[in-house]
Amino acid sequence: MSDERGFRSGFVTLYGRPNTGKSTIVNSIVGEKVSITSNKAQTTRHRIRGVLTRPDAQVVFVDTPGVGKPRTALGKKLNTTARQGRGEADLVCFVVDARSGYGRGDAFLAETLDPASTIVVLNKIDGMKRQAIVRQLELVAGLGFLAYFPVSGFTGAGIPALVDELVTRLPPGPLWFPDDSVSDVTDAHWVAELVREQLMRTLRQELPHSVATRVIRWDDKHVTVEILVERESQKGIVIGKGGDVLKSVGTKVRRQLADGFHLELVVNVEPNWQNNPADVERLLRLD
Numbered sequence: 135m136s137d138e139r140g141f142r143s144g145f146v147t148l149y150g151r152p153n154t155g156k157s158t159i160v161n162s163i164v165g166e167k168v169s170i171t172s173n174k175a176q177t178t179r180h181r182i183r184g185v186l187t188r189p190d191a192q193v194v195f196v197d198t199p200g201v202g203k204p205r206t207a208l209g210k211k212l213n214t215t216a217r218q219g220r221g222e223a224d225l226v227c228f229v230v231d232a233r234s235g236y237g238r239g240d241a242f243l244a245e246t247l248d249p250a251s252t253i254v255v256l257n258k259i260d261g262m263k264r265q266a267i268v269r270q271l272e273l274v275a276g277l278g279f280l281a282y283f284p285v286s287g288f289t290g291a292g293i294p295a296l297v298d299e300l301v302t303r304l305p306p307g308p309l310w311f312p313d314d315s316v317s318d319v320t321d322a323h324w325v326a327e328l329v330r331e332q333l334m335r336t337l338r339q340e341l342p343h344s345v346a347t348r349v350i351r352w353d354d355k356h357v358t359v360e361i362l363v364e365r366e367s368q369k370g371i372v373i374g375k376g377g378d379v380l381k382s383v384g385t386k387v388r389r390q391l392a393d394g395f396h397l398e399l400v401v402n403v404e405p406n407w408q409n410n411p412a413d414v415e416r417l418l419r420l421d
């Protein structure tokens with residue numbers, strides 16, 4: 135199937151409630167970490183493309199922010215970004231957390247999706263009893279979508295079958311990205327994301343949502359990432375006692391960077407940015 139006539143390609147958007155495992159699935163499929171993950175809702179803030187190229191097809195996976203009831207300008211922006219991702223797709227993978235179970239939030243989203251181009255992906259089936267998985271399948275089976283796939287983004291169970299199904303349903307098409315390209319994320323954005331990932335994983339309660347990160351200086355192998363919080367009182371928590379939080383974040387990020395990379399972290403306050411649409415636009419802009 136490697137002749138040109140047989141080649142298929144297209145865009146597949148992962149869409150769903152926050153924390154259902156969309157980014158974990160994209161990373162698992164492309165075989166590399168292209169999108170940060172954490173157990174806090176709203177970890178993903180941009181449309182992140184992860185590219186899978188096989189001899190017979192190229193699938194561009196579009197990871198999107200989780201969709202939820204917006205309580206801030208940031209939440210609203212994330213919902214818009216997710217909808218835009220849905221709009222550019224040939225196919226949508228509607229990702230549901232099978233562990234916590236198909237719920238009202240999922241049902242609400244299901245109604246906004248086009249059944250003719252949507253596949254339901256029941257994620258996190260690792261460690262679940264067969265019966266419980268079947269019950270979840272029964273809950274969604276009547277919704278009229280194209281297909282239903284129980285998977286685990288962790289173990290990879292069910293993922294190859296899902297990818298084969300997606301490829302079969304994509305139209306004939308060209309390579310959209312070079313065949314050795316895995317992601318469209320720039321180096322600066324990626325380093326800022328790695329810092330935010332560690333902060334999301336470390337910080338508690340509402341604090342993760344108050345954090346924004348961006349590279350403010352990149353000088354050969356020396357990079358400075360600015361961490362923005364919303365209040366002076368949050369600064370101390372992010373820095374930690376004797377700087378221990380920042381130190382641990384820095385260590386975990388450096389491990390994922392090339393040798394000899396010098397990473398500097400600075401913390402500043404951008405008052406209440408999460409509630410100000412103009413601040414949200416500015417801080418989430420990729421340039």
Ligand SMILES: Nc1nc2c(ncn2[C@@H]2O[C@H](COP(=O)(O)OP(=O)(O)OP(=O)(O)O)[C@@H](O)[C@H]2O)c(=O)[nH]1
Nearest residue numbers: 152153154155156157158172176177178200287288
């Ligand atoms: N047990 C289990 N946990 C998973 C699986 N996939 C993801 N998780 C966990 O679920 C949490 C959320 O994963 P993410 O991939 O960040 O979820 P997301 O849907 O991208 O979240 P947002 O970007 O916030 O919308 C993390 O703690 C993951 O480790 C899975 O297959 N099994």
Ligand SMILES: [Mg+2]
Nearest residue numbers: 156157177178
């Ligand atoms: Mg995500």
